Amino acid sequence: MRAVLPVVTVVAAIFALWYAGAVWLNAPWARDQAARAGVELTLPELVSATWSQERPRLPAPHQVAEEFWKSTAGTRLSSKRNLLYHAWVTLAATLTGFALGTGLGILLAVGIVHDRTMNASVMPWVIASQTIPILAIAPMIIVVLNSVGVTGLLPKAIISMYLSFFPVVVGMVKGFRSPDAMLLDQMRTWSASRSQTFRKLRWPASLPYLFPSLKVAVAASLVGAIIGELPTGAVAGLGARMLSGSYYGQTVQIWSALVMAAILAAALVAVIGLAERAAGRAMGGRA
């Protein structure tokens, strides 16, 4: 209870601010409409007018919820207008990219930990690779890959992969190096091979580092998939919904796509949290 009450208060405050913001931002248009119709708006009328516009500058939460409900439960699941369909398109790319990125990240980390040359020459570039605003060049990558014949899911997944491998590399290098000299010496006294040391010491020791990195990676991966859908080639997915919403001034559509993206992000992070707990239990931890 002690933990829940403050969070609920903050969330309630955010919603209150949102409603207030809707009034503030939509008021000029509502007043304008009223002036054209030649009527004077009272305050309650003004408020209700700002919360029920067709294309508001900032839709009120209940409008977003309504649109969200309509486009998920209110439309056929097979229809292209169903938000769940778009969410699935994005999710598929996110998960593919996330899996590829995690695999690549762990492999690189293994290489970096075991090979001095790789550590010295690759690690700085792993860090430098993230200063390239990959999201910014995502459209180009999509276009180029499209022209070589790679279409559909893969180009988006590649962008997700690029974004998600970095946190995994950094976290896992730290994790694989976390066993201290004493433990490594112990493995040596048992004359353990490098692969045995890896399997029985380094890998288990790195798990507390793996899961936080995975959480960051999956969030980044979702962003990558969404941005990957922005170029004109993509007609499906949450990013495409946002883009078409922004073209046609359908703000409510943008916001409901945003809500869907938020739900996806929260769900993905929660799933990894569950996996973290399961792994902790399997290894005999108390968590």
Add this chain to the structure above:
Amino acid sequence: MSTGVALLVLLLAWVGAWWLNIRAVRAGGWLGRIFPPVFFGATLLLLWELAVRVFHVSPVLLPAPSAIAVRLVASGAVLWGDVVQTFFKGALSGYVIGCGAAIVAGILVDRMPFLRRGLLPVGNFVSALPIIGMAPIMVMWFGFDWESKAAIVVLMVFFPMLVNTVQGLAATDAMQRDLMDTYAASYRQSLFKLRLPAAAPFLFNGLKICTTLALIGAIVAEFFGSPTRGMGFRISTEVGRLALDMVWAEIAVAALVGSAFYGIVALAERAVTFWHPAQRG
């Protein structure tokens, strides 16, 4: 046959470079630290150049590094204009406003434990959301020019920075705070002399994360509408014209600006948190 020979040449170049790198790492010293990454990068560029030339890759797909360098020099003025528009006007102003607001908010939140317990989970949650999706909305609200880019950058950097600030302010232990109490230090004194310096590693962690977010936010927001300059605008239009050398030049500039931005913050960190174990290495 010639493809096979070319592949062999590429492979040999790679192996030779790798062997040199191993020697350099073994040698140790500054040579072992500086040389390998630089050389590794140079090798990649060389292989890229060779591959493009040998396999006659169409410049529409992948221009050679030399072509990109030529373009980089030839369009210097245009590129600089884009940097000013996107980085200095959009990203930097949003970064300063967003991080500044987050630090102030963090200090305020820290005074009220109730707010802290409420905001920290929410902040952590929001940090994981794809905020960049708000870009079209910001463009709608603030217009095409740099103000909308600054706005999306503010939104993107605020919560990661807030979470880091709050965590940093909690980083002092009870003993240190008790010491300030025995000195009869006021809230202000203990904030500036103990808690903010102790929070500096966390603050800089946040500031460094935000450098990348800021540049990405400013560039991506330009895809949703911008004046006829800016890095995001240039990238999306030049892709449309298939002038890939210009696109790559823009990417090189973006990487350079991003690295420089990160590097400056990292240098400031080194100067401010020289006492921290991570900096003494």
